Amino acid sequence: MRISGLSLCWAGSWNLFWRRLQAFAITLFLLATGIGSVQAETGQAAWLRYVPLDPATRAKYSSIPRLVMRVGDSPVLASAEQELTRGLRGLLGGEFRTSTSLNDGPVILMGTLDSVGTVIKDMFSPLNLAGDGYWIADANMGGSACIIITSPNDHGVLYGVFAFLSKIARAENLQSLSEFQVPANTIRMVDQWDNLDGTIERGYAGPSLFFENGRVREDLSRAAEYARLLASVGINTCAINNVNANPRLLEKDFLPQVRRVAEAFRPWGVRLALSVDLSSPQKIAGLPTFDPLDPRVAAWWQHTVDALYAEIPDFAGFVVKADSEGRAGPASYGRTPADAANVIARALKPHGGLLFYRSFVYDHHLDWRNPKNDRARAAYDIFHPLDGQFADNVVIQIKHGPIDFQVREPVSPLIGGLQKTNEAIELQITQEYTGQQRHLCYLLPMWKQVLDFDMRNAGQSTPVRELLSGKIYQRPYGGLVGVSNVGMDPNWLAHPLAMANLYGFGRLAWDPTLSAQAITEEWTRLTFGNHATTVDTIDAMLLSSWNIYESYTGPLGAGTLADILGSHYGPGPESSERNGWGQWHRADNGGIGMDRSVATGTGYVAQYSPAVAKHYESVETTPDELLLFFHHVPYTYKLHSGKTVIQHIYDSHYDGASRAAALVTQWQSLQGRVDQARYEDVLRRLEYQAGHAIVWRDAICNWFARISGIPDEQGRVGHYPGRVEAEDMELHGYVVFDVTPWEAASGGKGVECPSTSESCMASFHFTGTPGRYDIDVRYFDQSNGVSQFRAYLGDQLIAEWSADDHLPATVPNADSSTRYRIPGMALETGDALRIEGRPDGPERAALDYVEFTAANP
Ligand code: GCW
Numbered sequence: 001m002r003i004s005g006l007s008l009c010w011a012g013s014w015n016l017f018w019r020r021l022q023a024f025a026i027t028l029f030l031l032a033t034g035i036g037s038v039q040a041e042t043g044q045a046a047w048l049r050y051v052p053l054d055p056a057t058r059a060k061y062s063s064i065p066r067l068v069m070r071v072g073d074s075p076v077l078a079s080a081e082q083e084l085t086r087g088l089r090g091l092l093g094g095e096f097r098t099s100t101s102l103n104d105g106p107v108i109l110m111g112t113l114d115s116v117g118t119v120i121k122d123m124f125s126p127l128n129l130a131g132d133g134y135w136i137a138d139a140n141m142g143g144s145a146c147i148i149i150t151s152p153n154d155h156g157v158l159y160g161v162f163a164f165l166s167k168i169a170r171a172e173n174l175q176s177l178s179e180f181q182v183p184a185n186t187i188r189m190v191d192q193w194d195n196l197d198g199t200i201e202r203g204y205a206g207p208s209l210f211f212e213n214g215r216v217r218e219d220l221s222r223a224a225e226y227a228r229l230l231a232s233v234g235i236n237t238c239a240i241n242n243v244n245a246n247p248r249l250l251e252k253d254f255l256p257q258v259r260r261v262a263e264a265f266r267p268w269g270v271r272l273a274l275s276v277d278l279s280s281p282q283k284i285a286g287l288p289t290f291d292p293l294d295p296r297v298a299a300w301w302q303h304t305v306d307a308l309y310a311e312i313p314d315f316a317g318f319v320v321k322a323d324s325e326g327r328a329g330p331a332s333y334g335r336t337p338a339d340a341a342n343v344i345a346r347a348l349k350p351h352g353g354l355l356f357y358r359s360f361v362y363d364h365h366l367d368w369r370n371p372k373n374d375r376a377r378a379a380y381d382i383f384h385p386l387d388g389q390f391a392d393n394v395v396i397q398i399k400h401g402p403i404d405f406q407v408r409e410p411v412s413p414l415i416g417g418l419q420k421t422n423e424a425i426e427l428q429i430t431q432e433y434t435g436q437q438r439h440l441c442y443l444l445p446m447w448k449q450v451l452d453f454d455m456r457n458a459g460q461s462t463p464v465r466e467l468l469s470g471k472i473y474q475r476p477y478g479g480l481v482g483v484s485n486v487g488m489d490p491n492w493l494a495h496p497l498a499m500a501n502l503y504g505f506g507r508l509a510w511d512p513t514l515s516a517q518a519i520t521e522e523w524t525r526l527t528f529g530n531h532a533t534t535v536d537t538i539d540a541m542l543l544s545s546w547n548i549y550e551s552y553t554g555p556l557g558a559g560t561l562a563d564i565l566g567s568h569y570g571p572g573p574e575s576s577e578r579n580g581w582g583q584w585h586r587a588d589n590g591g592i593g594m595d596r597s598v599a600t601g602t603g604y605v606a607q608y609s610p611a612v613a614k615h616y617e618s619v620e621t622t623p624d625e626l627l628l629f630f631h632h633v634p635y636t637y638k639l640h641s642g643k644t645v646i647q648h649i650y651d652s653h654y655d656g657a658s659r660a661a662a663l664v665t666q667w668q669s670l671q672g673r674v675d676q677a678r679y680e681d682v683l684r685r686l687e688y689q690a691g692h693a694i695v696w697r698d699a700i701c702n703w704f705a706r707i708s709g710i711p712d713e714q715g716r717v718g719h720y721p722g723r724v725e726a727e728d729m730e731l732h733g734y735v736v737f738d739v740t741p742w743e744a745a746s747g748g749k750g751v752e753c754p755s756t757s758e759s760c761m762a763s764f765h766f767t768g769t770p771g772r773y774d775i776d777v778r779y780f781d782q783s784n785g786v787s788q789f790r791a792y793l794g795d796q797l798i799a800e801w802s803a804d805d806h807l808p809a810t811v812p813n814a815d816s817s818t819r820y821r822i823p824g825m826a827l828e829t830g831d832a833l834r835i836e837g838r839p840d841g842p843e844r845a846a847l848d849y850v851e852f853t854a855a856n857p
Pocket of ligand 1: 193201202242243244321360404405432568
């Protein structure tokens with residue numbers, strides 16, 4: 001075949017047309033067979049879909065009373081009643097009426113214990129029913145079968161309603177109903193890192209629900225919807241602004257705006273919290289100081305807090321990030337975090353507010369040359385000596401690991417190190433270091449490991465979940481805080497499957513003893529229906545996804561190998577070395593890992609109880625998955641698995657990338673069972689992930705092959721038989737360039753089309769054996785332009801696409817590297833292929849390579 005120049009060849013686009021026709025025919029077939037008639041969904045309803053149950057399941061609930069009686073009145077009870085009838089109508093169809101007086105006949109009776117007790121005189125509720133707990137039970141009233149949903153307070157009634165609806169939506173059996181639940185934790189909170197301009201720090205799902213253009217949004221309907229979603233899993237507090245806080249929020253004229261958010265939350269029992277900047281007294285009020293021990297500063301906090309409570313009487317409290325990553329803090333005056341926390345806590349105390357002080361305090365200018373320096377030590381070194389000095393309405397908010405939301409970290413030793421202080425763990429729902437909702441990474445299994453970890457304080461069983469709840473040291477407050485960062489994307493977190501993290505967080509905050517499996521199944525049933533194949537497939541995908549992500553990103557507890565100086569997304573192993581940020585993996589020619597042992601390392605290990613420390617001190621007893629967090633070892637060190645460290649790095653990256661590809665096939669098996677809109681959305685994301693997992697695999701493997709000098713014993717690393725590098729193609733207009741860092745591109749090079757050219761072309765001949773192939777075109781899709789691509793086989797246009805994704809990069813690198821797959825092309829040896837690229841401003845239609853893989857028959 002001859003290449004016919006740059007002119008468009010529409011007559012030759014038969015192949016492309018044929019594939020589109022096939023897709024259309026499949027859709028028609030699915031619709032005709034009824035499989036594809038599942039109604040399209042945006043994901044906005046999340047797990048509160050209330051879609052009609054199938055007739056057989058519905059029949060199970062035929063005895064549910066059609067009358068709802070609410071005893072008592074409050075905005076929360078009104079929401080509960082509304083939710084109950086809305087849910088029941090959706091799930092079971094037909095009418096559900098409401099009443100405020102007791103009629104004869106079956107009824108669902110809802111209200112607080114006290115008010116229900118005025119209707120049913122001889123009711124025996126469970127003895128331990130307390131706080132926000134609820135009780136859902138069958139009852140017989142005057143010969144009629146009734147259902148009672150009750151709690152000591154109206155929040156609990158709302159939680160009971162959601163739980164009741166969830167049972168029905170999941171087709172659970174309601175015979176002999178008596179469900180009694182009390183949340184394990186008082187603190188069940190999410191933090192949003194929203195900025196006043198409407199952006200969200202580390203948010204990956206669109207702009208803020210709360211702010212735009214420096215103000216609170218006029219329309220807060222999504223904020224109210226969010227509160228409903230949070231309430232449905234028992235979350236009772238939401239801090240709405242970035243911990244890198246803008247002092248403006250506390251200004252007097254801003255408070256009425258903030259109050260509107262509190263009002264949107266209130267009917268759902270969600271209390272508003274705010275992040276504050278410690279230097280506010282200086283920045284807002286012009287005081288000469290923000291020294292927490294200065295009486296003028298204390299007075300300022302007191303009257304500011306009083307003014308806040310005048311607007312928002314149920315205000316939950318403040319979150320403080322101080323002396324961290326450039327934020328102002330008590331260290332400026334030689335004061336301690338306890339001094340800073342207590343001055344604000346004292347102001348909050350009379351109003352019942354809490355002060356959440358984050359232990360994420362560290363020096364990001366550490367000298368990397370000093371092998372004894374260790375960022376992981378910071379939180380414990382700073383906060384442990386202050387145990388007992390914090391006011392009783394202060395809660396220390398502790399990231400789950402000692403570094404920063406990495407894919408694998410040991411549990412923060414500070415959680416075991418505070419006994420006279422309230423504590424809450426901070427988990428990250430938004431997937432900053434775990435794929436930014438472009439990769440599937442379901443975090444429940446990780447969170448469960450953390451919560452179940454036994455700190456062995458004083459040689460006793462002291463699991464993290466019980467330390468947090470306050471059970472072990474009788475602390476009044478404690479629990480879980482999740483950094484959620486949902487945005488205006490209809491689907492809240494953008495990736496439909498990422499919503500399982502938000503759901504799961506709430507469920508664990510309520511009951512950390514639940515298993516990851518149980519929570520996952522709940523979410524899948526609620527979100528995608530009860531069909532066994534659907535549930536089993538999605539559960540399996542979710543539950544394997546953290547391990548898959550870890551396999552192709554951060555091996556053996558090495559910490560992040562992502563670009564830590566920028567996006568925190570794609571691979572960039574060198575970015576964590578030779579700088580003060582302290583996220584070091586210490587990989588050099590001889591070996592890898594941070595020595596944190598007491599004997600020869602930074603001494604971090606001694607921050608754990610003796611039993612735990614003993615375990616981590618020795619290389620032999622440290623589990624493989626955390627080996628490089630605790631020890632520096634040669635690449636040839638043999639793991640418990642029997643592999644060498646270096647071969648593990650190679651194998652796990654190949655294994656992870658191939659399991660990421662298998663997620664696509666698993667999902668495809670659900671075509672027709674999931675509504676088309678969500679099906680396609682998830683499919684597109686999984687296909688992207690499978691492609692990006694290859695970027696990770698190749699970058700990390702090549703980087704380690706170079707630094708260690710040890711080849712992959714399976715010969716894969718650096719050898720890509722099906723690949724044609726763009727720089728080796730015949731180029732018309734395209735010019736070769738070095739990609740930075742080198743490991744971000746195959747062979748370290750790509751080709752780009754100068755922005756002065758209208759279009760460029762890269763062509764080559766296929767040298768493989770005849771057959772059907774998937775053709776992957778690896779290119780760079782930046783966020784600052786929309787280049788156009790066309791691919792031709794001979795004169796036939798076989799694909800065309802735009803580089804219009806929103807990846808976190810403005811240059812060609814591992815963040816912007818992506819691929820376009822042209823599936824199942826029949827090729828003959830010697831066939832001519834060419835890619836035509838049209839640049840768009842700074843995005844230069846850059847190409848890395850084209851790869852051929854035998855297509856599935
Ligand atoms: O993980 C890091 C993030 C910062 C964040 C910080 C923190 C809000 O990269 O964006 O700042 O943690 O938790 O304070």
